[in-house]
Amino acid sequence: MILISFIESLKSIDNSILLWINSRHSDTMDIVMWNASDRFTWLPLYAIMAFLIIRKYGKASWLPIVFVLLAIVMSDQTSNHLVKNVVMRYRPSHNLILQSQLHYFKNYTGGRYGFASSHAANSMAFAVFMVLMFRKWWVYALFVFYVALVCYSRMYLGVHYPSDIAGGLLIGLLCGAIAYKLFMFINSRYVHASEKLI
Numbered sequence: 640m641i642l643i644s645f646i647e648s649l650k651s652i653d654n655s656i657l658l659w660i661n662s663r664h665s666d667t668m669d670i671v672m673w674n675a676s677d678r679f680t681w682l683p684l685y686a687i688m689a690f691l692i693i694r695k696y697g698k699a700s701w702l703p704i705v706f707v708l709l710a711i712v713m714s715d716q717t718s719n720h721l722v723k724n725v726v727m728r729y730r731p732s733h734n735l736i737l738q739s740q741l742h743y744f745k746n747y748t749g750g751r752y753g754f755a756s757s758h759a760a761n762s763m764a765f766a767v768f769m770v771l772m773f774r775k776w777w778v779y780a781l782f783v784f785y786v787a788l789v790c791y792s793r794m795y796l797g798v799h800y801p802s803d804i805a806g807g808l809l810i811g812l813l814c815g816a817i818a819y820k821l822f823m824f825i826n827s828r829y830v831h832a833s834e835k836l837i
Contacts, residue, residue: 653800657731660794661741668795669744675792676758684785688769702826707768710818714764714811719757722810728754732797741797749798755806756799762789763811764818771819 674680693700730753731737738748766782790808793799799807 653802654737656801657794658740660791661797664742664795672792672795673744675788676796681785691773703772703822706818706822707765710764710768710815711761713818714760714814715757717814718755718760718807718810722755722806723752726754727752730798731800743797747796747798753799753803755810756793756803757807758793759790759804759807760811760814762786763808764815767812767815768819771816
C-alpha cells in the first residue's frame with residue numbers, strides 16, 4: 640500500500656512538472672523549442688566537434704569519431720528499440736487523461752511510447768564522450784547547455800515526462816562512458832604506437 644502510494648505520488652509530480660513546463664509557451668518559444676528538438680539544428684555543433692577532434696588527433700582521428708558514433712548508436716538502440724518496447728509507457732501526448740491539457744506545436748505528438756527519451760539518451764551519450772575526451776571547462780559548459788536545452792524542449796513540446804528524460808539521461812551516461820572506455824582500451828592495445836591518442 641505504501642509503495643503504491645509512493646508511485647502515485649511520483650506520477651503526480653511527473654505530471655505536474657510536465658504541465659508546468661508545457662504551459663509556459665509562446666509563439667517565440669514554440670519555434671525555439673521546436674528547433675532545439677530537431678537534430679539537424681545541431682549540425683554546426685557536430686561539425687565543430689569533428690573539426691576539433693581532427694585538429695587534435697590528426698591521422699588517428701578516425702578512432703574517436705568511430706567510437707563517439709558508437710556511443711550514440713548504442714544509446715539510440717537501447718532507448719528507442721529496447722527500453723521503449725519493453726516498458727511500453729505511453730507518452731503524455733498519448734495519455735488519454737493528459738493529452739487534452741497539453742499545448743502542441745505543429746500538431747506534433749511523437750510516437751506512442753516515451754520511456755526512455757532517445758533525444759535525452761543520444762545527446763547525453765555524445766556529451767559524455769566529448770567531455771571525457773577533451774576535459775576542458777568550456778566543453779563541459781557547452782554540453783551542459785546542449786543537453787539541457789534538448790531535454791527541456793522535449794518536455795516543452797509535451798512528448799516526454801521528466802522521468803522519460805531522466806531515464807534517457809541515465810542510458811546516455813552509461814553508453815557514453817562505455818564507448819569512451821572501449822575507445823581508450825582499443826587505442827592503448829591495438830593502435831600503432833605512433834598514432835596513439837594518449
